[in-house]
Amino acid sequence: xxxxxxxxxIAAGADLVDACKIGNYAAGIVVGKLxxxxxxxxxxxxAIKDDx
Numbered sequence: 001x002x003x004x005x006x007x008x009x010i011a012a013g014a015d016l017v018d019a020c021k022i023g024n025y026a027a028g029i030v031v032g033k034l035x036x037x038x039x040x041x042x043x044x045x046x047a048i049k050d051d052x
Contacts, residue, residue, distance in 0.1 A: 005044075
């Protein structure tokens, strides 16, 4: 999850530092869920807003 979100962020134009931060947010969301799962843009945006 972290690598996928980071790679997608870089492909979308983010710099390496921001891409790594986004990857960490995405991974943090997923490990908080039960079972094999994924995250989505809405959850990721909310996690970043909550942390600000």
